[in-house]
Amino acid sequence: MSEPRNHVRLSADVPAPPDQVFDYFTNQFHEIWPGDMDHVREGHSSDEPMGHGFVRRMHTPAGVLEEEIVTHERPGLIEYTVINDAETKIHNHLGRIELTDSGEGGTHVNYTIDFDNRPAWQGPISARFMQAAWHLKSKRRLAKRFRG
Numbered sequence: 001m002s003e004p005r006n007h008v009r010l011s012a013d014v015p016a017p018p019d020q021v022f023d024y025f026t027n028q029f030h031e032i033w034p035g036d037m038d039h040v041r042e043g044h045s046s047d048e049p050m051g052h053g054f055v056r057r058m059h060t061p062a063g064v065l066e067e068e069i070v071t072h073e074r075p076g077l078i079e080y081t082v083i084n085d086a087e088t089k090i091h092n093h094l095g096r097i098e099l100t101d102s103g104e105g106g107t108h109v110n111y112t113i114d115f116d117n118r119p120a121w122q123g124p125i126s127a128r129f130m131q132a133a134w135h136l137k138s139k140r141r142l143a144k145r146f147r148g
Contacts (some may be wrong), residue, residue, distance in 0.1 A: 004092045004114040006123040011136045012109040013073050016146040018075040018099040021107040024145060025078055025097055026050050031145075032138045035060040043069060055083065062126060067095070075099060082115075090126070092116040109142070 014021050029049055030037035036059045043054035050056075050073035058065045064086055071079035078097040085091035093115040102108040113130060117123035 002092065004094070004116050005120065006113075006115050006117060006127045008113040008115075008127045008130045010109075010111040010113075010131065010138075012111075012139050012142055013102060014107045014109060014142050014146050015105070016109045017105050018101055020146070021109065021142075022075040022078070023101050024142075025099075027074070028060075028145075029056070031141050033058065033060065034137065035046055040066060042071070048072060048074075062090055065090060071113060089118045089122065090115050091118065098102065 025032070027049070028049075038059075039050075040055040040057050040059040041053070042049040043051040045051055045053075050069070052069055054069045054072075056067050058067060064084070065082050066084040067080045069078065069080050071077055076099050082088060082090050082093040082096045084095065093113070096112045096114075098110040100108045100110070108135045111134075113127075115126075117124070117126050
């Protein structure tokens with residue numbers, strides 16, 4: 001696999017401990033991005049059915065993306081990849097959500113999305129859409145969810 005052409009860097013500071021934020025990204029991921037989500041396949045562990053191996057179908061403005069959780073390390077790292085990339089505009093994709101303790105019970109979210117796009121010229125447009133959606137919707141949802 002070659003190095004993806006598009007790199008999206010997102011961040012947020014959340015007033016909740018990493019374990020709670022990890023649970024939110026695991027169980028309520030559908031609230032973060034525009035569109036609907038379907039469960040396709042449960043993960044490998046009955047303790048974490050939406051953890052490692054879980055497959056979700058995201059109905060997004062970019063099309064229908066099937067994403068598989070490839071890393072699920074509580075409480076600090078979730079990674080996912082698009083597995084139906086032959087059928088979508090988005091391919092060579094990796095989403096990475098890193099959570100670190102920011103002190104005093106808070107969490108810093110460092111979220112990166114690396115991908116290629118078909119056609120390639122639409123990649124920067126998709127990246128800007130993701131950044132705008134994060135700032136206009138996702139960060140607000142996180143703040144509302146964990147407001148004290």
